[in-house]
Amino acid sequence: MSYVKILVAVDLSGAAPARVRLAAGLTQRFEAILTGAAARKVPAPVLVSDIYDAQQQEERNREAVRAELERAREVFVRNAEGAFDTEWRGAYAGPVTHLVGLARAADLVVIGQETDEDDRDPLRVASGPVLMEAGRPVLVVPKQVDRLRASRIVVAWKDTVEARRAVSGALGFIRHADQVFVAVVGDSIRAEGAEEVAAHLARHGAAVTTHRLQDRKGAADEILDFARRQDADLLVLGAYGHSRLREWAFGGVTRDLIGRSPVCCLMSH
Numbered sequence: 001m002s003y004v005k006i007l008v009a010v011d012l013s014g015a016a017p018a019r020v021r022l023a024a025g026l027t028q029r030f031e032a033i034l035t036g037a038a039a040r041k042v043p044a045p046v047l048v049s050d051i052y053d054a055q056q057q058e059e060r061n062r063e064a065v066r067a068e069l070e071r072a073r074e075v076f077v078r079n080a081e082g083a084f085d086t087e088w089r090g091a092y093a094g095p096v097t098h099l100v101g102l103a104r105a106a107d108l109v110v111i112g113q114e115t116d117e118d119d120r121d122p123l124r125v126a127s128g129p130v131l132m133e134a135g136r137p138v139l140v141v142p143k144q145v146d147r148l149r150a151s152r153i154v155v156a157w158k159d160t161v162e163a164r165r166a167v168s169g170a171l172g173f174i175r176h177a178d179q180v181f182v183a184v185v186g187d188s189i190r191a192e193g194a195e196e197v198a199a200h201l202a203r204h205g206a207a208v209t210t211h212r213l214q215d216r217k218g219a220a221d222e223i224l225d226f227a228r229r230q231d232a233d234l235l236v237l238g239a240y241g242h243s244r245l246r247e248w249a250f251g252g253v254t255r256d257l258i259g260r261s262p263v264c265c266l267m268s269h
Helices: 016-030 051-079 095-105 116-120 127-133 161-169 194-203 219-229 244-250 253-260
Strands: 005-009 033-039 085-091 108-112 138-141 152-156 179-185 208-213 234-238 264-268
Touching: 005 016, 005 095, 016 033, 016 051, 016 085, 016 108, 016 138, 033 051, 033 095, 051 085, 085 095, 095 108, 095 127, 108 127, 127 138, 127 253, 152 161, 152 219, 161 234, 161 264, 179 194, 179 219, 194 208, 208 219, 219 234, 219 253, 234 253, 253 264
Parallel strands: 005 033, 005 108, 033 085, 108 138, 152 179, 152 234, 179 208, 234 264
Antiparallel strands: 138 264
16 A cells, blocks of 8 residues: 555644654655645634624634634644645634545545643544544654654554554555564464464565564553564554443553554554
8 A cells, every 4th residue: 555645634732843744754755645634613602692793703703713724724834845745724614524524535644642732722633533433544643753764663463353454554654664563462362363464564575573462561551662672663553443432431552552652653443
């Protein structure tokens, strides 16, 4: 798989410039178009006295949102310099709805890792809904990471539909990596198919090895520790193999990695 169109979520957070620079760098590698996207719904008028007051509030609210979208566009233009090609798509809409809609014509979606700072950003895109609804591989970028070589890639394997789709969506990176590590956490049932997947990736030209990790302190921690030991800069894994409600209530690998992975995660649901 190659990427001819990369979609990046742009907001007003401190992490947005680095995220755009990373996405722009990927377009140079794959000769892809970079689409910057930002959106926000215009707030409805409140406590209006009459129709004229409602109209004035509507105009003020729309102008405020327009100014926010223009600031986001400036962030994109300033940091996408050097990209292979670019386009901008701003909208008066929900941020997730807008991004998911644009994903229909994209090969890779780039979003930011969620932080407490994002709760104050009116243009922020929540990662969970994007992973569930985009239908495309999603690259989650940690704050301040502005480059992705993807030279050493860890594939966190579990024989699920989500993991299979993630591996397929990551082939553009995997083919050109210096080393790929297919890692399985836990028992032999979880390891099912790992050797076959490694052989498949080898046929795509990857230098690949398989590894069995003991589950001593939880799958997410084992994967992150292994990635650190291998000096990896990209994790590939399926997203939300359990329901999002279950992960919200009890925790899960997807939720843990979205929140605290120090390296980029390429995920697919």
